[in-house]
Amino acid sequence: xxxxRVLLAVTVAGFVAGxxxxxxxxxxxxxxxxxxxxxxxxxxxxxxxxxxxxxxxEVGPEATMVGASIILIVGAVALGACLWSRRAH
Amino acid sequence: xxxxxxPRFDPAFQRGFDxxxxxxxxxxxxxxxxxxxxxxxxxxxxxxxxxxxxxxxERIDTRGNPWLxxxxxxxxxxxxxxxxxxxxxxxxxxxxASSGSVxxxxxxxxxxxxLSPWFLxxxxxxxxxxxxxxxVRWRPPRP
Numbered sequence: 001x002x003x004x005r006v007l008l009a010v011t012v013a014g015f016v017a018g019x020x021x022x023x024x025x026x027x028x029x030x031x032x033x034x035x036x037x038x039x040x041x042x043x044x045x046x047x048x049x050x051x052x053x054x055x056x057x058e059v060g061p062e063a064t065m066v067g068a069s070i071i072l073i074v075g076a077v078a079l080g081a082c083l084w085s086r087r088a089h
Numbered sequence: 090x091x092x093x094x095x096p097r098f099d100p101a102f103q104r105g106f107d108x109x110x111x112x113x114x115x116x117x118x119x120x121x122x123x124x125x126x127x128x129x130x131x132x133x134x135x136x137x138x139x140x141x142x143x144x145x146x147e148r149i150d151t152r153g154n155p156w157l158x159x160x161x162x163x164x165x166x167x168x169x170x171x172x173x174x175x176x177x178x179x180x181x182x183x184x185x186a187s188s189g190s191v192x193x194x195x196x197x198x199x200x201x202x203x204l205s206p207w208f209l210x211x212x213x214x215x216x217x218x219x220x221x222x223x224x225v226r227w228r229p230p231r232p
Contacts, residue, residue: 022204026196033191045191057195059203067207070167074211077163078218081156 004080011072018065029057160219167212174205 033052036044042053094100101108178201181193 022200026192026200030191030196043194045189045194047191054191054195057199059200063200063203063207066204067210070207070211071214074160074163074167074215074218077156077160078215078222081154081160081219081222084154084156 004076004083008073008076008080011069011076015066015069015073018062018067018069021062021065022059025060025062026057029054157219157222160215160222164212164215164219167208167215169212171205171207171209171212174201174208178202178205 030047033045033047033054036042036051036053042055044051044053046052093105094103100106178198181198181201
């Protein structure tokens with residue numbers, strides 16, 4: 001397997017791992033509400049038949065992992081385009 | 090004739106030096122013996138038409154480059170995803186709270202707003218890289 005394809009596979013794996021981390025973080029956020037309070041001033045939602053509320057959701061370092069993987073994917077493909085030659089293929 | 094040579098310099102580099110005469114003309118230094126050089130025999134290399142041949146720079150074709158095509162597709166896809174992500178996030182921020190779902194109210198807008206700038210930047214980098222590769226590899230057509 002050529003090194004450029006290995007690099008591309010690693011970056012795609014990083015992207016998938018980062019996106020999976022985002023999904024896991026969102027799932028844990030949704031499953032951990034706090035009871036609704038009359039003085040909270042927040043939006044009210046239903047969770048398992050109960051009225052609950054949530055703090056504002058902020059994506060953590062998982063988004064940075066996904067973003068860095070996006071940049072690396074572009075870099076790997078650009079490097080492959082630079083190194084490609086008709087003679088080698 | 091030999092007395093005309095300047096004794097400070099090698100006669101081989103002075104006017105009137107006879108190369109067939111191997112004897113030192115000035116009587117100072119013998120002619121330097123050059124070491125035998127082992128020359129490596131290099132096999133001729135076959136070049137394709139897309140490379141430099143006999144000093145003539147030929148046109149390098151980038152049309153068949155699958156990586157370059159992939160780069161253009163990635164660029165378009167990432168830019169579309171980035172713009173669409175920002176647009177959807179803004180829409181969900183303004184209308185999602187009334188939908189009654191925490192996912193469409195908080196999670197999806199936040200995720201999209203965090204990730205769409207990365208997609209936009211990645212798409213723009215891909216466009217710049219593709220244009221640069223095309224520009225670097227472009228050659229004027231041969232007459």
